[in-house]
Amino acid sequence: MSIDRRKFLKLAGLAGVGLGLSTSDLLFKGDAVASSSHSKAMAKERLAMVIDMRKFRTEEDYKRVIDACHSIHNVPTLIAEKNNPKNEVKWIWKDSYEHTFPDQSDDFHPEALKEKSFLLLCNHCDNPPCVRVCPTKATFKREDGLVIQDPHRCIGCRFCMAGCPYGSRSFNWVDPRLYLEKTDPAYPTRTMGVVEKCTFCVERLAKGLGPACAEQSNGGMVFGNLSDPNSEVRKLLASNYAIRRKPSLGTLPSVFYIIGGDENAG
C-alpha cells in the first residue's frame, strides 16, 4: 500500500491539530499548578517576622541589626560605599517610607513615620514570584515557608530580580570578597555572577536559634510561626495594627511592619 502526497499532508495536518490540543492541555494544567503553588489552607508552619518600627529610633538601632546579619554571612557592606551604591548586596538594608510603602504614600500617616527609615529584607512570600520564574529551580520555597536560593544552582540570569517586586535580591557585579573587611569562616562567601538574598538565617534555625537580626533588635523584630495562634508573632499582630509591603500584588509577604502612631515621634 502506498500513500500519496495528498493523503500524507492530510494525515500530517490532523496529527498537528492533535499535537496542538495536547500541548495546550499541558500548558493550561501547568498554569493551574503554578497559580495554586501558595497554600490556600494555612500550612502547619509558616515562619514570619514582625518588625516593630516603634523600637527603631536611633541610627544605632538599625546598624546593630544590619551588622549582626552582615558579619555572620560575609555580606560586604563596603561595596555600597567604596564601589557603587547600585551594587549593594541586599540581605537586610534601609529605605525610605515612600519606597517601602509606595501604595500608601498619600495616606495621612504621622509625619514622623514618613521621615523614618524602614528595615527591609526578603519577605519570604507565601506566593513567591521569584520561585516561579527561576529557570533552574535554584530558588525554592520550603515547607516551613522559607524562600531559599541555592547558590550552587544559580546561573545569574537575574529573572528572580525582575520577578521580585520588593528589590530583595541583588546581583554581584563585582567580586564581593574584595570588599570584606572581616570574614566569618563558619559561612561561605559568594562570587561575582550570582544573586544573593536573606535566608531568615536558615543555618541558625537548624540550631534552635532565631535570626541574627532579631536577636540584636531589643525586641524590635520578632520571629515565629504564623500558623500557630499562640505564637508571639500572632499575639503581636492580634494586638497591633501592622501592614505589609505592596499587598495588592498578592505575593503574601511574611514580613509585617507595626507602624504605630505618635510613639514614633522623638
Added chain:
Amino acid sequence: MYNGGKIIAGLIIFFGLVTFPFYSNFGKTANKVTPKLDTPVINQLEKKECVKPKEYMRTEHMKVLDEWRDEVVREGKRDKMIVGGIEIEKSLQNGCLKCHSNVKTFCDVCHTSSGVKPYCWDCHFIKEEGLL
C-alpha cells in the same frame, strides 16, 4: 625498496614521539602524591577515620560533598554526625575542613596533580588559610 633506511629511521622516530607521553610517565602514577593527614584535629581523634572508608573517600569524596550539599541546602537536613569521636556538621567548612584544615597540603596536592580545579573555593574558605 627505495630509501629503505630513511623510512625505517623515520618510523622509529615517529613511534618514539607518539609513545612519548606513556614512557615519560612510566613509574610516575597518581599514587605518588601524599595528601598530608597531619592536622591538629586529626592528630587528636580517638579513631583515625573519615566520614566513609579511606578507599571510598579517595575516589568518591565529591559524591559525599554533593549529597551533603543537597541535603543541607535543599532538604534542610542539617543533623550533626559523630566521626572519629568528634561532632561535625554536614558541611564543607564546618565538617571536612574541621579535620582537613590543611587545604593546600591535602585537597590541593591531589587536585593539582590530577589537573582538577574545584570551583568550591570561590566561595568556601577556611580560617587557617584565608580566602582560597
